[in-house]
Amino acid sequence: MDHQLIAQAGAAATSIDPETLIKACSRIGAGIAAVGVFGPGIGIGIAASKALEGMARQPEMETSLRNNGIIFAALMEALGLFAFVVAILLYMFPLGLGG
Numbered sequence: 001m002d003h004q005l006i007a008q009a010g011a012a013a014t015s016i017d018p019e020t021l022i023k024a025c026s027r028i029g030a031g032i033a034a035v036g037v038f039g040p041g042i043g044i045g046i047a048a049s050k051a052l053e054g055m056a057r058q059p060e061m062e063t064s065l066r067n068n069g070i071i072f073a074a075l076m077e078a079l080g081l082f083a084f085v086v087a088i089l090l091y092m093f094p095l096g097l098g099g
Contacts, residue, residue, distance in 0.1 A: 023095070026090050027090070030088070031092035033083055034083070034087040035083075035084045037080045037083050040079050042074050047072050051066070
C-alpha cells in the first residue's frame with residue numbers, strides 16, 4: 001500500500017468547499033421533494049374511483065359525490081403543487097433566495 005496516496009486522498013476528502021456541499025445536498029433534497037408529487041396523483045385516482053363506485057351504487061347521490069370529489073381533488077392537487085414548488089426552489093436557489 002502506498003501510504004502517501006492514502007494521505008492525499010484523505011486530504012482531498014476534507015477539502016470540500018462548504019458551498020459545493022450545500023448545493024449538492026440541496027439538489028438531493030429537491031429530488032426527494034419531487035417524489036411528493038406522486039402521492040397526490042395516487043390519491044386523486046383512488047378518490048375518483050371511489051366516487052365513481054359510489055355513483056354506481058347510489059345514482060341519486062351523484063351531484064353530492066361529484067361536488068365533494070372535485071373539492072377533495074383540488075385539495076390533493078394543492079399538496080402536489082406545494083411539493084413541486086419546494087423542489088423547484090431547492091433546485092434553483094440552493095443557498096437561499098438571497099444567495
